[in-house]
Amino acid sequence: MDSKAKTIGYAQGGTELAYLRTGLKFIALTMFALVGWVKVRFTSRPTLIILTYHRILPTDHPDRKHEQPGMVTAPEVLQAHIRHMKSLGAAPLHLNEWLEKRSGNEPLPDLSFALTFDDGWRDNYQYAYPVLTAENIPATIFLVTQLLDTNQTFWPEQVLTLLTTRAIPDSVPDFQWLIPFLPNQKATEKPLTLKEADEVISRLKALDDQSILNHLKAIPGQGHLPEDTANIRSILNTPELVKMATNGLIRYGGHTQHHYRLNRISDASQLKREIVDCLDDLKKLDKGVVPIFCYPNGNITKDGERLVAEHYEAACTTRTGWNKVNQDPFDLHRFNLHDGNSYSFRTLLATIGRGIL
Ligand SMILES: [Zn+2]
Known part of the structure; x- marks a missing residue:
């Protein structure tokens, strides 16, 4: 075999390997999707599935160029998720509604789903809210209160x-x-x-x-951006929050004052500000506030947990899984969704299936 033939041979080998890899991935995804579907069909009831999003951006939005892929979902993908969940027989509920019905021993749907959005991105108003309104689906946004009404970002x-x-x-x-x-x-x-x-x-x-x-x-040009550059504001402001809460479709929970990871805070008064004062900030909104906390980056500490339990009624983590009727309200499990892990019904089911293995 001359060297050219050898090269072609290697290239063909490489292509075959790539096909094999793609094929195996397809089979694995399909199996996970099947597991997800079986779990949805046969899991003990009542059960709550919490779907988590961060940013909702159209596929051609310029912010995508500077954003972590695991943070972004396209509006049409969000809409497809909602329709898929409905087609599986899951009933949409506000997160706090499910928790309240449960503590009041009121009847719950066999299978419910609640949407949550972390961080309070302005695009939630621009691109998620129209979808939620069109589909009439409730959602909870976890806000970083000291970033609201500013041009700061994370x-x-x-x-x-x-x-x-x-x-x-x-x-x-x-x-x-x-x-x-x-x-x-x-x-x-x-x-x-x-x-x-x-x-x-x-x-x-x-x-x-x-x-x-x-x-x-x-660094010059970094950090605080000029207040007059409203077109580059990336976090929600009060008028947007008020508008979304008006018809009761959107509610707000706490996600600290500054999005500092709680396991990195050693000062007790700072920890208190991030957890307790965050709730005080939220209450100024007057409308749609629910006493549910969401841990930034999922980082939990004993002192943080104690403060959250004293001041809130529930807390979301970054742990994946389903919430059964006996789930600890301060350890709610969720599925973090983005374009990469849930662009189709099969991948959505696979993500849900994988999270429960
Ligand atoms: Zn966050």
């Missing part, structure tokens, strides 16, 4: 925008803190791909949220 989005739009040279002192977290722990000569930048976000979680935000603030 540090992962600031870092992603920075890394995907410019190089991070060694020569700039304001970038020194970031270099150990970059690929190969080296300065970059060109912008990173979204995948590379996403991996930097995971590594940066070794630092605490406030240190990252302080570092970002020191």
